[in-house]
Amino acid sequence: MKIIRRLSLIVLLFVICLGAFVYFFLRSQGMFREPQYDQDRPTDLKVKMPAVLVFDKTNGFIHKDAIPAANEMLSQLAKKNGWSLYHTDNAAVHNVEDLSKFQTVIWNNVSGDVLTEPQRQAFKAYLSNGGGFVALHASGGDPKYAWDWYVKDLIKAQFKGHPLFPQKQSGTLVVESPDDPIVAHLPSRWVMDDEWYSFDKSPRPGVEVLLSIDETSYSPKMAGTDISMGSDHPMIWKHCLGNGRALYSALGHYAEIYRDMNYSRLVEQSIIWASGKSGAPCKASVAN
Template structure:
């Protein structure tokens, strides 16, 4: 199914409880919210040398999906090479700006509370393919992953349905599923009540599968998602060149994920780096990258070396299971039998019920 780029209107006259609705203006405000406010934009332009007038098109749109949803002013200042003094002065002036209801409504417009009518086909496990995207929409990746997951579902008797509506995140709706697959999702997409429902679902024994972009935003506005559910913050991807061969090294683990793929394989892909190794916070690493096998140069010459470089891992979150794979940008990788096998194993593990760290 196609991913709808449309943003649903709130289903009631009341404003949605979107996470940053009432957040004071600051340098941590999403760029999209600044672009939606002429008053805030004027202040930013004054302090940052008219930066908003010079944004490339993919950053300049205030309509989701857009890069402006996954950057804040602090990140923008870093990209523009502005001094901390400029940032501090900007922050101080923004803080004096009183939020209006018009601005609150605009901030919440990219969220939705539309409960989709989903009919689950017969089969197990029961899987929800979730693909609401307000940040970077990479349609070829999303489509290739979707096709592959439906093919795996057909081949293995899974029950799989998809939606791009965050209104699916209610306790009753989530209870129907063994795992939720976030397919190349990007941008902050859940309201506060949806976040609470999803977190509760995971901690009570639900499963999470994150594919590639689901862990690849430069800025996150939900700490639990990135620090606990994923356990690693994206810092950049290979850019010199973007797509290159790298050696994936499969580790022995009691999860049994990808064990038949050991010792590993070489894949042509875009490669993520993270600020920290998820191993440090207790993740079970399924596969790492051999950093000697590719060029770890990011945008603007960024050094992407991690040393220990996990690329696929699992973790227990409460009673729930979290599986994340950073592989999945190039549509072609979904035709790779080893990658498909990895995804199959990861989905089945995530849907396996209550989690123990020995699993």
């Protein structure tokens, strides 16, 4: 009996230690935090047209490798195209006056609930009045949102999971709009390694899907749970929102993706489209 009690105690201590390790590891990645909301506007905002806002606040999981890699890519694209780029993690930049200075707003792996109600309303007004929006990876991949409009009207789909064991897998992306400048440079079937998001449903109808993924090319299981979407599994799509333009890319968990020339060009063309410099004009056909 003493041996059994000792073994039980050892097992219990192991479980406690393992649980503590997992908790503190996840906390170091940004989990289990109370949201922090910004109230004071940035004081150093000086841009000239054409201007691009890059926003990367995290109140949830922190993509510690992807965020700086994406910021570096975006800085290079700004320099190449002559964009005046302003980067911040201060959510208070989402106000009517400051947003009016930008043609496009890019959310770089934003996570968690980040905007106050006045900031939400300013952002909605910016988009409906003709602003552009590009959301990268985690910006549409949080398991739970406090802002239904963001999911239902802006992103158009709810993230439900990604593969685990293994998390990083080779997958085949299928170009669905080969004549669109955003993806025209890609092969019809583009093979790359990433963490592949699944959603509760397809964002169709109401969006133009640029890239989807062939689920037969990887294993859409999350720790044994089937998270497949079937034959309609979009990964990058765009749509109009009022007079504004919105594009979401589920790609980009790993830093090397932002160093891939094919993806860099895709994001570049996405920003150009979102800013209204390519494609047909959007019309105010979607309710605010």
